[in-house]
Amino acid sequence: MSVNPSSSSDALHSTAERARLIDAEFDIHAVLRAQSMRSHFQPIISIRGKKVIGLEALVRATNPKSGDAISPAHLFDAATRHKQSPQLDRLCRESALSGFATLATLDPELILFVNVDVASLSRSATESNTLIKLTEEHGIPAERVVIEIIESKINDASALQRFVTAHRMRGFLIALDDMGTGHSNLERIPSIKPDIIKLDRTLIQNIDREYHKQELFDFFIKMAQRIGVFVVVEGIETEAEALTCLERGADLVQGFYFARPQPPDSACLERGLSHASRLRSLLTDHLVRRFTKRKLMYKQYNDIAGRITAVVEMSNPADYQVVIENALMRFPSAECAYIIHESGRQITPIVFNPNCRHRKRTTIFGPSPAGGNQSAREYFMYLGTNQRRYVTEPYVSIATGNVCITISNRVSLSSGESYVVCVDINLAKEAFA
Numbered sequence: 001m002s003v004n005p006s007s008s009s010d011a012l013h014s015t016a017e018r019a020r021l022i023d024a025e026f027d028i029h030a031v032l033r034a035q036s037m038r039s040h041f042q043p044i045i046s047i048r049g050k051k052v053i054g055l056e057a058l059v060r061a062t063n064p065k066s067g068d069a070i071s072p073a074h075l076f077d078a079a080t081r082h083k084q085s086p087q088l089d090r091l092c093r094e095s096a097l098s099g100f101a102t103l104a105t106l107d108p109e110l111i112l113f114v115n116v117d118v119a120s121l122s123r124s125a126t127e128s129n130t131l132i133k134l135t136e137e138h139g140i141p142a143e144r145v146v147i148e149i150i151e152s153k154i155n156d157a158s159a160l161q162r163f164v165t166a167h168r169m170r171g172f173l174i175a176l177d178d179m180g181t182g183h184s185n186l187e188r189i190p191s192i193k194p195d196i197i198k199l200d201r202t203l204i205q206n207i208d209r210e211y212h213k214q215e216l217f218d219f220f221i222k223m224a225q226r227i228g229v230f231v232v233v234e235g236i237e238t239e240a241e242a243l244t245c246l247e248r249g250a251d252l253v254q255g256f257y258f259a260r261p262q263p264p265d266s267a268c269l270e271r272g273l274s275h276a277s278r279l280r281s282l283l284t285d286h287l288v289r290r291f292t293k294r295k296l297m298y299k300q301y302n303d304i305a306g307r308i309t310a311v312v313e314m315s316n317p318a319d320y321q322v323v324i325e326n327a328l329m330r331f332p333s334a335e336c337a338y339i340i341h342e343s344g345r346q347i348t349p350i351v352f353n354p355n356c357r358h359r360k361r362t363t364i365f366g367p368s369p370a371g372g373n374q375s376a377r378e379y380f381m382y383l384g385t386n387q388r389r390y391v392t393e394p395y396v397s398i399a400t401g402n403v404c405i406t407i408s409n410r411v412s413l414s415s416g417e418s419y420v421v422c423v424d425i426n427l428a429k430e431a432f433a
Contacts, residue, residue: 026063028078034064039095040261041268044254056113057096058261089117099264101138113146142171150177201235208240221249304331305407305423328353340420344375367399379408403427
């Protein structure tokens with residue numbers, strides 16, 4: 001792969017300029033000496049349980065000279081560049097544990113979620129054991145602490161494995177953070193066997209309107225259920241995002257929609273619960289509206305497929321292709337149609353609606369030709385002798401790249417043979433809104 005020297009130079013200049021601006025904003029050494037940082041806590045709420053089950057500790061730092069707030073991203077950037085990450089990590093853990101100690105007595109089941117800089121794990125055993133010592137000093141049982149491991153920062157796999165094993169033996173819970181981002185490594189799940197995975201904001205943002213995000217979200221939820229892992233959905237900022245996540249199986253939620261990080265006081269447990277209670281009733285109404293909308297929509301789609309099937313049923317086999325094309329033109333949402341013989345052999349090519357936009361046809365993405373064996377397709381297999389119609393779950397069509405469903409209708413001919421007429425329906429965007 002070639003690298004544009006100009007682009008590389010621009011990137012280096014941009015990085016150097018950013019570092020200069022951050023260092024001009026504050027002195028990381030002065031911040032660490034003054035320990036001018038405190039932990040704020042954001043609630044993690046169980047919607048089904050109607051309670052706060054945990055708090056994530058998030059660092060908030062100020063410039064000791066000016067008193068101005070320091071961006072967490074700038075704080076950790078400066079610490080990394082000036083080789084102060086281990087000291088900053090220790091101070092963050094100390095602040096998190098001391099702050100949580102004041103809240104732990106309010107609810108004996110409350111758990112703390114604390115981030116750990118895994119980049120420091122290979123430096124020394126002392127660094128790795130800091131959290132164990134701090135929990136003992138503050139009298140917090142290890143089973144009430146979740147260690148969040150940020151996926152994008154894992155470098156030394158063997159050191160990480162030793163760290164996880166040692167802390168799990170002590171009773172700590174292990175979470176993989178930032179799942180669903182570009183840095184995610186799914187291979188960490190079988191190697192670490194986390195107790196919790198946290199889905200990142202980048203996956204949740206606009207999930208109510210994006211089909212691909214919904215499918216990826218469903219993947220994580222189903223996987224978690226099968227391997228006995230809890231899922232925390234973080235970064236929820238809107239009611240629509242919250243309802244979509246809950247509808248698709250989420251329970252443990254976190255984000256600005258419920259509550260922003262707060263200093264360690266009882267408000268950490270109180271804020272957000274009103275939103276959670278309200279969501280339970282909203283979810284019921286949302287599901288009823290969604291069910292009604294989907295029912296009407298699928299009734300309309302079944303009617304379209306039925307009408308196309310009826311036209312085919314009254315036609316001569318030699319005219320099927322022309323008949324299908326003429327029928328499709330009457331229904332804009334019908335992308336294509338084709339016919340499969342009872343043996344599983346496709347007897348017509350896939351006939352596209354002339355108004356349908358589809359991918360450029362290539363060896364990979366071309367539609368299946370007449371003569372192909374479709375007997376293994378679900379929309380053919382599920383049509384038993386007693387079933388006349390089958391509707392697939394939504395999927396992205398390989399031929400068109402659009403989200404669609406396939407509706408299959410069995411047609412019996414006077415000759416005793418039967419055909420299956422398949423119609424692909426392009427699902428409108430509002431189907432996922």
